[in-house]
Amino acid sequence: MIAISDLSHRIGAKTVLRDIDLRLPQGQITALIGPNGAGKSTLLSLIARLIPIQTGRIEVDSLSVGQCANDMLARTLSILPQSNEISLRLSVRELVAFGRYPYHKGRPRSEDDAMVETALRTFELDDLAPRSLATLSGGERQRALIAMTFAQDTSCILLDEPLNNLDIAASRSLMALLRRLSSEHARTIVIVLHDINYASGYADHIVTLKDGRLGPSGHPADVVKVDLLQGVFGTDAAVLIDRGRPIVKV
C-alpha cells in the first residue's frame, strides 16, 4: 500500500505537484492519467525515490521513502526501467538476474537462480534468454524488463508510460501481463498512461492529475466521463460504455 501525504514539488520556479494526499489501493492496478505536464511522471519518480522528496511524506508498506535503507525499499518497491536506459548488450537472462541484486548483492544463491528461471518461464522468455536485448522487438524488450521487475519480487511495481513505442498487440499483451501480476501475484501496480482507453480497460482504479493537483479518482466507470475529459483534458470527446468499462471515442 502506498500512502502519500502533503506532497509538493517544485522544479525551478514552477510548482509541479501541489498538496497531494493519496492512498493507492493494495493489490490493484492504479492508472495515473492527466494531460502533458500534469506531474504524473514526477509523482511516480518521487514514489520511486528517483528524485528526492522536497516536502511531504510517501510511505510504501510502512517504509518511509527517502528515510529507510535503499536496499530495503528495493525489496518492497520497484520501478520498471525505461528500455532506452538499459544497455542493449545485456542478454535477457543477465537482465532478469539483475532483479535479484537487492537480495544477494552480487553473490547469487540457488534460490536467486531459481527465481530468475521462474521469471523467465512466467513471461515465456526461455527461448529468448541467451539473446541480447538489441536483437529483441520493443514488446519483447518490455517483457524482459517486466520479468526483471518480477524477479525483484516487490509488492509494489511502478511503470512510467510503458506503452510508449509499442504497437497495439504488444500494448495489449503487456497490459494483460500486468493484470496477471496483480490478480495472481497480488502486486500493487501504479502505471502512468497516456491512452485513457488502456487505463479504463485494464485498471481497477484511476487517479487524475491536472496542473499538479489531484482531480477525480475512483473506478474507471465512475471517473471516465464526458465532463472529466472536458475538465481535466480540455477536449470534447464522447464516451461509450462496453461491459461496464468506458471507452473514449477518439
Place this chain on the structure above:
Amino acid sequence: MHAKRLAGLAALTMLCSMLFMTLGARGNWDFVLPYRGAKLLALLLVASAIATSTLLFQTITRNRILTPSIMGFDALYLLMLTAAVFLLGAGGYGQIPEPAQFLITLALLIAGALTLYGTLLNQIRQDLMRMILTGVIIGVLFRSLNAFMSRMIDPNEFSVIQINSYARFNRIETDLLSIALLLCGTTLIVAWRMRHRLDVLALGHNAAINLGEDPRRTQLQILILISVLVATSIALVGPVAFLGLLVVNVAYLITPSPRHATLLPSAVLIGAIVLIGGQMILEHSLGLSTPLAVVIDLAGGIVFLTLILKGTVR
C-alpha cells in the same frame, strides 16, 4: 564466464614478464634482476592503474569513448605541477621530498576532480553531450593555463616541468614505487570489492536506484578512486593519453561481458601485455629510438578513430 580467455591473457602476461626479465640479459644477475624487476613492477602498476581508472570512468559515464585523460584529468595534474614550480620555483619545488610532492599533488587532484567532475557528473542524466563538451573544454582550459604558466617561467625551471610532462617508461622513479604500490594496491582492492555495485551502476541512474544502490554516492567514491589511480600513474611515468582507451576497448572485444568481475582483470591484463610487450619491443628491436608513449598513442588514436567511424559506440 570467459575464464579461458582470462587464463590465456594471464598466461600471456606471465610470458611477457618473463621475457622482459630475461631477454638479452648480459652480465651480473644481481644487478639485472632488481633493476628490471623494479621497472616491471612499475609497468604492471601503471597498466593496472590506467586500465582500471578508464574502465571505472566509462562505467560511471556509461560511455565507451570517454577516458579520464580526455576529460582533462591529466591536464589538471600537469597544471598543478606547473603551478607548484611556478609559485615555489624549481629550487623550492625540488626541496620538497618526492613522496611529499606526490601526496600533495594527489590530494589537490582529488579535491579538484571532485569539485569539477562531481558537479559535471550530475549533468549526465540531463545531457551527456553537454557534459562531455564541458569536460573537454575544461581540459583545454587547463592545458592553456599550463602553457601560459610554462611561458612565464624561467627556462631552467621549465625543464623540471618538461621532464615530468611526457610519458617516460625508461626512467621510472623507483623512490615513488613503494608508495605508489601501496596507494594503487589499496585502490584496486577497493575497486575489486565494488565490482558488483559497478555492474548495477552501469545499468543507469534510475535502474541503479531501483536496485537499491545510491548512484550519486557511488559515483563520488569512484571519482576518488579514479583520481588516485590517474595521479599515481602520471606521477610514475607521466601522461599516457590513449593507453586506457585502447586497453579497455580491447577488453570489451576480447571478453564481452557486462560483469566487472570479468572486465576488471581482463583490462588490467591487456594493459600489462601492451605496456610490457611494447617496452620490450622498443628496448630490443627498435633500440629505444621511439618512446613507448608515441607507439601507444598512435595505436590508441587509430583504435579511437575506428571506434567512432564504426559508429557502434555510445
